[in-house]
Each structure stands twice: as structure tokens, then as C-alpha cells.
Amino acid sequence: AGSLDDLLQAQVAGAVQRTGISARLKSELRFRLIESLQRRGAAKAGFLGGGGGGAGTGLLPKGDGSLTLSDRAVFSMILEFLKVRGKHFALSVLLPECGMAEADVLDPAEVGQALSLQRVPLFAACLDDSGGDGPPLLVRLLTAMASLETPARTEQYTQTDGGGIGQTLDAKLASCLAPSAAAVREDRRTLQERMLEFQARCESRVRMEAEAEIARIRTLERERIVLEEAAKCRKEIQEAALRVERETQAKAQRLAEKERAALERLRTKELELEKRAVEWRADAQRAIEENVQRQRARAR
Structure with missing residues (x-):
């Protein structure tokens, strides 16, 4: 039972990953989180009496009614391009930063009306080429603008003279081939x-x-x-x-x-000197004693 549950969970996770549901859910969660943080920052700024919106909160700026229709149209083309390319993280950040929700994104026809381009042939052709799985409007516009460039042309002029009147065909051919041969x-x-x-x-x-x-x-x-x-x-x-x-x-x-x-x-x-000194002292002592004895003998 445990292995079946694990297999089922793996299959469900793979299906969610392949279909893009996981990315869309992450994008929606990021958008909701940023929107709630913006509302909390705006409420805190209003409570403190600050008139600068969320300037001191470090949050993304919250859009208000000052966003013009042309700005909404331009942002809509950019957001459509990011959505088609699968940049869901960029969408989750750019949507609240532009002050728009997913419901505020204009479709190609509304973009043309907002920018007054519905009567421009180039824009109308881009709208006619649009399909369910076609490229984004921004890519179609850039491709159409690139196709308007005229190809590079080169012009070459030749001047004929009447010097070959009366010549044969071979002479004329030789005169025609002479410049090319020289070249x-x-x-x-x-x-x-x-x-x-x-x-x-x-x-x-x-x-x-x-x-x-x-x-x-x-x-x-x-x-x-x-x-x-x-x-x-x-x-x-x-x-x-x-x-x-x-x-x-x-x-x-x-x-x-x-x-x-x-x-x-x-x-x-x-040592020798000491020995001699001792001998000298002994000799001197004997001489003194002998002298004393002689003097005593004389005195008697």
C-alpha cells in the first residue's frame, strides 16, 4: 500500500510539473503574497500618517488609478510575452510592480484600441495572423516591422558608343570581351x-x-x-x-x-720556585740558629 501511494504521488507530481500547474500555482502564490504585503505596508503607512505610500516599507509599489491606458497596453504586451515564454516568476513580480492583476491584462484587440492602432494596416495584419498557439503580439509586431526594411540594391550603368559601326560580329564580340578580359x-x-x-x-x-x-x-x-x-x-x-x-x-x-x-x-x-724558597728559608733558618749558638758560645 505504501509503495502504491508513493507511485501515485510521483505520477501526480510529474503530471502537475508537465502541465505547468505547479508553476502557475507558485506564480499565483507569489502574487498573493506580494499583494498582501503591499496592503499591509499601505495600511501601516496610513496608520502612521505617512503620505509616501510604501516608500519606507521596502515593498514593491502598489499600482493605483494613475496608471494610464497606454501604459496598461504596453505592460499587457510584455506580460503576454512573459506568460507565453513561461516566465512565471517574472510575472509574479512584474504584475504587482506594474500595479495590475491578471484580470487587468488586455488582449491584442484591446491593446490596439488602447493605443489607437486598430486602423493601422501593420497592426491589423498582426491581429489577423494571431492564433491560439501563435507567437505573442510583441513578437509579431517586431517581426512585421523587420519585414518592412527594403533590401539593399545596387545599380550599374553602361554607356554604348557608335564606334563599332561596320565591324563584324567577331570584332564586336572581341571588343565586348576585351574589357572583361582586361578586368x-x-x-x-x-x-x-x-x-x-x-x-x-x-x-x-x-x-x-x-x-x-x-x-x-x-x-x-x-x-x-x-x-x-x-x-x-x-x-x-x-x-x-x-x-x-x-x-x-x-x-x-x-x-x-x-x-x-x-x-x-x-x-x-x-713549584720549583716554591721548593727553592722553602730550601732557602730552611738554610737561612739553620744559619741563623748556628749564628745564635756561636754567639751564645762566645758569651760563655
Whole structure:
């Protein structure tokens, strides 16, 4: 049962979509919505005492009795064109903006009466050509106006002279064919000149394009060479920097070793000096003690 309901709904939706009922309903709903919003905006503006209609409401302007009959006729042709082309959304917006409803749209005969065109042969012919499924009135009018344009014409004049009196038929034919033969030769010569000019232009263009391509290749090669030389110089600089850094580290290491050796020698000399100082002090102390003992011995 559920699948049958879904199938029925799908068939109904497809039929509504194919027949255009959905589009017409959407157009009618948009028109009703815009009309209700306009009435609400107009009522709000009247309640607030504003005299500018819906200027401050941001809604589409609502048409009033100031719409002239000629304007209605022109709008009717435009609305008929949109309706035939199936532009229902544009209709739903343009109808209230023009201040018209679907009932206010004039038919082609009423358009002719409103614009006083019922006695114009062109407009009458457009009305006679109208049918149930024919093109809109606006399209028929434009097509009829385009058909009024006269085709372009060219005129050529020839002048005969009496110089061929007494000539044979072959001579007259030759004299008649001589201008055309000369024109053919001139055209051939002109064609050859044009071909030569075209060939020269082609060669010049090919030469210019080849020169431009060669210049581009040279520029690319120059840039490539510059990049290669820059990379080579950068590599050499890096190698030199590494070499200098290694030499600096080696020198620093040698200096550190020399400094350590000098410190060791200095420390050894200091120890020797301290040892000699101790020995000197001991010798001096013994000499003093011996001197004191000798003095004591003398005193006794």
C-alpha cells in the first residue's frame, strides 16, 4: 500500500510539473503574497500618517488609478510575452510592480484600441495572423516591422558608343570581351599581388615570432646560466666558509693546547720556585740558629 501511494504521488507530481500547474500555482502564490504585503505596508503607512505610500516599507509599489491606458497596453504586451515564454516568476513580480492583476491584462484587440492602432494596416495584419498557439503580439509586431526594411540594391550603368559601326560580329564580340578580359587580368594581377603581400606578411610574422621565441629561449638560457653560476658560487662560498671554520677550529685547538702546555710549564716553575724558597728559608733558618749558638758560645 505504501509503495502504491508513493507511485501515485510521483505520477501526480510529474503530471502537475508537465502541465505547468505547479508553476502557475507558485506564480499565483507569489502574487498573493506580494499583494498582501503591499496592503499591509499601505495600511501601516496610513496608520502612521505617512503620505509616501510604501516608500519606507521596502515593498514593491502598489499600482493605483494613475496608471494610464497606454501604459496598461504596453505592460499587457510584455506580460503576454512573459506568460507565453513561461516566465512565471517574472510575472509574479512584474504584475504587482506594474500595479495590475491578471484580470487587468488586455488582449491584442484591446491593446490596439488602447493605443489607437486598430486602423493601422501593420497592426491589423498582426491581429489577423494571431492564433491560439501563435507567437505573442510583441513578437509579431517586431517581426512585421523587420519585414518592412527594403533590401539593399545596387545599380550599374553602361554607356554604348557608335564606334563599332561596320565591324563584324567577331570584332564586336572581341571588343565586348576585351574589357572583361582586361578586368580578369587586372583581377589576376591584383590577386597575385595580394598573395605576395599575404606571403610577405606571413613571412614577416613568422620571422617576428621566431625572433621572439629565440629571444625567449635566450632569456631562459641566460636565467638558467645565472642560476647555475649563483648555485656554483654559493657552493664555493659554503665550502670556503667550512674550510675557514675548520682552520679556525684547528688554530683554536692548537692555541688551547699551547696554552695548556704553557700553564703546565708555569705551574712546574712555580713549584720549583716554591721548593727553592722553602730550601732557602730552611738554610737561612739553620744559619741563623748556628749564628745564635756561636754567639751564645762566645758569651760563655
